[in-house]
Amino acid sequence: MTVYSVIGAGVAGLAVATELTERGATVEIYDPAGPPGPHGCSWWAGGMLAPWCEYENAEEPVLRLGQEAIVWWAAHTEVTRAGTLVVASKRDLPDMRRFARRTEGFVEVDRARVAALEPDLHGFGQGLFFEEEAHLDPRKALQDLYRGLKDKGVTIHKRIAPSGLQNAIDCRGLSAREYLYDLRGVKGEMLVIRCPDVEITRPVRLLHPRMPLYIVPRGEGIYMLGATMIESEDSSRITARSMLELLSAAYALNPAFGEAEVLEIGVDLRPAFPDNLPRIRRLGRTIYANGLYRHGYLLAPALARGVADLALHNTHSEMVDEDRA
Incomplete structure (x- = not known):
């Protein structure tokens, strides 16, 4: 049985684990800090699902992919659609x-x-x-994803991921800079x-x-x-x-x-990353999903779908960095 090991329980890691689990994959999570909390930058987000507003100083993918986030989050937590x-x-x-x-x-x-x-x-x-824009409480959203994964039987390890994991997916944000030199x-x-x-x-x-x-x-x-x-x-x-x-x-x-x-x-x-857009890279046996910048909740669903497509089907979404993957 193939087990996918997601490293990091911030918004990226929890979204990736949720997407994989909902597609029938067996998933485990490693995060030495444990459940979501003030230790992660996801905890301090605004929680605005505002792709049209964000387009004012962002690239086109933020507008297009961000529009999918409202539906994705509404399926997993409480979303207020008040514009x-x-x-x-x-x-x-x-x-x-x-x-x-x-x-x-x-x-x-x-x-x-x-x-x-x-x-x-x-x-x-x-x-x-x-x-058409919406917002959510980021802390409740993280906790809802975390509880949802536990309820589905996902094992969540409160420790550093062991070296040599097969099918590892690194979602550690800045902690992954030793491998992502341009972060x-x-x-x-x-x-x-x-x-x-x-x-x-x-x-x-x-x-x-x-x-x-x-x-x-x-x-x-x-x-x-x-x-x-x-x-x-x-x-x-x-x-x-x-x-x-x-x-x-x-x-x-x-x-x-x-x-x-x-x-x-x-x-x-x-x-x-330099262009402020997220990237998915496969380096050796590990997939790295990173670079959400200020668009964590807005682009995490698209990032998660891209990771699941690559891990399960070897399908490359636009977020996959072809030059380095």
Whole structure:
């Protein structure tokens, strides 16, 4: 019996293990850190399934493959399909027009429609509404995949994978850099805040020339604030500048955020290749699936399908790096 050993229990590893298991393969997982938690960068994600918005500064595969993610995730965890609202202050409307030129799948909305979509947003006379987009709670999604795999009898080892495994699939992110020499870390910073006085029901993006902000509702007055993508591999701390700008941008959405309670500060490194697109490489007896960058939840389903196609049928998807596989 062929056993596929998935190394790493972040969003990539769990998605790959889920896809293989659902196709009838026998799978085991190795991760010395155990169940999903703060040790992994997947824990600190925004959870936005927003391929049309992300297309503003991403390559075409992010738009096309990302659209498949909403259906895939809805089959495995709770997904909220409420769209994404993009707004900008009056002085930053040129940034909104530029954003609109670089994206698709939206309708322009006026002040009345902005107020109808999100009554607690203040002072925005126009916006872009991406109705087909969705979001999820990344921590719940990871836990649901993890529990689903355990319920299907997948063995999950809380230890380092032994050397010499047959049919190994390495999904360790930056920990695989000794084999993926062109992988780099991109620093991301986020805050989790509680502000019961504000009710926002969908992801909102506030465009700003220096640091665009996104805010994602988690329910019960809890929100995730994120924005930063810094070409740095120092994940030890958030900068004072980043924290101030995140909180200032939230305040611009609604001054009540000035009274918010900061619950968590998160800093981690996203693995990325030079073009910021994921890759699947077969080196020796191991398949490497990596480089999700800031699109972890958006592209993990497509990455998982590509890995399963290669492992089970030797079929090469577009994510397979032919020059190195």
